[in-house]
Amino acid sequence: MLKRRPSRGRLRERPLFRSTVRKTKQLTGNPLTSKAICELVKRRLRDANLPSRLSPHSFCVSAVTDLLTQGIPLKDVQYLAGHASPRTTRLYDRRQKKVTRNIVERISI
Secondary structure (H helix, E strand, C coil): CCCCCCCCCCHHHCCCCEEECCCCCCEEEEECCHHHHHHHHHHHHHHCCCCCCCCHHHHHHHHHHHHHHCCCCHHHHHHHHCCCCHHHHHHCCCHHHCCCHHHHHHCCC
């Protein structure tokens, strides 16, 4: 039988991604700042030899586009993305931005 682990405070009050004490890897109770998240993503991109032009925002755009491609309703994607308006979510939709062979053939050198 599984035992329920005692809660260490309400989940909504604890940050999902927490900062560390300098380079000690000891977690604090403070959330990561948006700057720290961006720096973390940039380090991981560099380590993986991926383009540095990518950002945390790139992942949001990819997720929204992928969900809409799968046929998930715009209202649900809007909720998941945390957007107040469906117009904002539509700005993240890159389904019409795909490069097709037809587009490449129209490019003259």
